[in-house]
Amino acid sequence: MNSKFPVVKVTMAVTAFFLIVFGVFFFLKFHGKAKSLELAHNANSTPLFETGDKPMKVYIKAVEMDNGKLFNLQETIYQSKTRINQMRQLLLVFLNGPRTGKDQVPVPEGLKLNDFYFTPQGTAVVDISTDQIMPGKMGFYEEVLFIRALIETMSQNFFEIKQVKVLVDGKDAKTLAGHYALGSADLGAPVVQNVNSF
Amino acid sequence: MKTSLFILLLSVFSWGFAQADVDTRPQVVIDPGHGGSDTGSKEGSEVEKTWNLKIAEALSKAFEANGYQVLMTRTSDDDLDSEKRINTINTSNAKVVLSIHADREWTGTQTGPFFVVEPPNQSATADVDSIQPLGAITALQYHASLKLARNIGQKLGANISMSDLSDSRGLAGEVVSPNGKVACLPHQSLRYISKPAVVITPLFITSASDLKKFGESTAIDDFALKVVVGVSDNLGIVLKLPTPTAGVAK
Numbered sequence: 389m390n391s392k393f394p395v396v397k398v399t400m401a402v403t404a405f406f407l408i409v410f411g412v413f414f415f416l417k418f419h420g421k422a423k424s425l426e427l428a429h430n431a432n433s434t435p436l437f438e439t440g441d442k443p444m445k446v447y448i449k450a451v452e453m454d455n456g457k458l459f460n461l462q463e464t465i466y467q468s469k470t471r472i473n474q475m476r477q478l479l480l481v482f483l484n485g486p487r488t489g490k491d492q493v494p495v496p497e498g499l500k501l502n503d504f505y506f507t508p509q510g511t512a513v514v515d516i517s518t519d520q521i522m523p524g525k526m527g528f529y530e531e532v533l534f535i536r537a538l539i540e541t542m543s544q545n546f547f548e549i550k551q552v553k554v555l556v557d558g559k560d561a562k563t564l565a566g567h568y569a570l571g572s573a574d575l576g577a578p579v580v581q582n583v584n585s586f
Numbered sequence: 587m588k589t590s591l592f593i594l595l596l597s598v599f600s601w602g603f604a605q606a607d608v609d610t611r612p613q614v615v616i617d618p619g620h621g622g623s624d625t626g627s628k629e630g631s632e633v634e635k636t637w638n639l640k641i642a643e644a645l646s647k648a649f650e651a652n653g654y655q656v657l658m659t660r661t662s663d664d665d666l667d668s669e670k671r672i673n674t675i676n677t678s679n680a681k682v683v684l685s686i687h688a689d690r691e692w693t694g695t696q697t698g699p700f701f702v703v704e705p706p707n708q709s710a711t712a713d714v715d716s717i718q719p720l721g722a723i724t725a726l727q728y729h730a731s732l733k734l735a736r737n738i739g740q741k742l743g744a745n746i747s748m749s750d751l752s753d754s755r756g757l758a759g760e761v762v763s764p765n766g767k768v769a770c771l772p773h774q775s776l777r778y779i780s781k782p783a784v785v786i787t788p789l790f791i792t793s794a795s796d797l798k799k800f801g802e803s804t805a806i807d808d809f810a811l812k813v814v815v816g817v818s819d820n821l822g823i824v825l826k827l828p829t830p831t832a833g834v835a836k
Binding site: 451453454455456457492523524525526527528529530532533536562563566567568569570 | 764
């Protein structure tokens with residue numbers, strides 16, 4: 389009986405050691421991410437997720453640099469208390485996605501997120517700012533890729549999203565960067581012209 | 587009696603002169619995108635507005651040489667008021683509107699020609715005979731524009747299937763293709779245009795192969811002539827093109 393005692397003791401010590409190592413690892417991983425995402429989000433809302441929230445797989449639309457085509461790139465967000473916070477996380481993951489390497493998000497340098505909200509009618513309203521995009525650095529094709537990727541990223545991960553409305557600095561804009569006509573026909577899902585009419 | 591005869595002769599001559607003044611040639615609007623302070627897209631030293639005007643000028647020459655009357659929305663590097671542009675186009679007698687926009691795309695994989703037609707929209711009333719509100723694109727106008735894009739695309743040797751970037755609402759019965767060069771998308775240059783209209787992207791200024799092709803001396807003129815043939819096919823006009831000179835056998 390006594391001879392078995394050290395074995396139990398050692399097993400318990402090893403288990404405790406691994407638990408501590410995993411605990412520290414996950415704490416650092418989640419804590420760091422939560423902080424950066426919260427800082428990136430301008431709205432005064434609840435934390436996008438909290439320590440201990442489970443990770444969940446999402447797919448964002450990115451472009452294969454070899455052929456210029458959109459494809460699904462797997463990313464991770466964290467389950468939070470509200471679906472809207474999950475949507476916000478997804479949006480930030482998409483907007484801050486890779487801009488170097490063989491797979492890149494079709495988001496121009498300088499595009500900023502001002503706010504995001506979701507209406508009971510199923511419209512995801514994405515308010516962006518384009519002031520910091522260098523003039524001439526967004527053609528029609530690139531505007532289309534961005535809008536298309538944004539809409540598909542949002543709608544393919546959240547069934548509640550029926551349409552996506554893009555605002556520029558809180559207002560309806562004619563175009564994103566001079567070509568693609570916003571508010572007229574956003575890729576397969578007719579958008580509401582006026583936010584006030586929700 | 588003499589007075590009556592004089593009036594009759596005068597009427598006949600006046601009618602004759604009036605007829606002589608009417609330009610019966612089919613009219614085409616060529617709309618070089620951007621201009622002046624609005625440069626459009628840029629890549630290095632390549633500027634969209636410059637390419638647009640250069641290609642529009644070649645198109646204008648080619649259309650006039652083949653019996654068309656041409657209306658250009660701008661003929662120099664000047665700012666163009668959007669409202670004035672729309673009024674010029676909509677009050678013209680043009681059968682078709684060609685809006686020229688060179689484009690850019692950062693991966694460098696996309697090449698011209700590429701065509702955009704405006705999808706039908708909610709503003710259009712169901713009754714096609716009634717006066718449509720400004721900005722309304724009826725299904726009829728959409729299909730006329732699509733046919734125009736395809737007629738031109740065919741002459742340029744482009745894949746005239748729908749691009750998979752297209753707006754699905756314009757695609758009744760259409761199957762999209764990843765390599766299709768005709769896209770049904772809302773373009774600011776096509777909004778508020780009440781005639782069959784298409785945006786033609788002859789080249790991507792981010793594509794080395796496009797820049798090389800359009801850098802050759804005859805490339806722009808060849809492109810322009812093919813567009814004229816495509817538009818003529820669309821309008822059912824038979825062109826009298828010169829027969830190519832036969833090569834000398836060695």
